[in-house]
Amino acid sequence: MSTKHVRTTGDLVRFRAALRIDCRGCGATRTLNCAEAMSAFGSAPLHHVQARSKCARCGKKQATISVLPPL
């Protein structure tokens, strides 16, 4: 299944996809499954999630997010 149409955290849940958040500041990576992404950010567009994601390691808001296909 394509994840090209995943635009919001709600879409993540619908597609049962996961979200990977990479920090451009320090290189930290974390992965959230759809339920974790929904509880962390609520129902929001992914560009909003990207803007709000703060790195737990370096504290910078320089996230790059990518959608991981369902496992």
Ligand SMILES: [Zn+2]
């Ligand atoms: Zn970082």
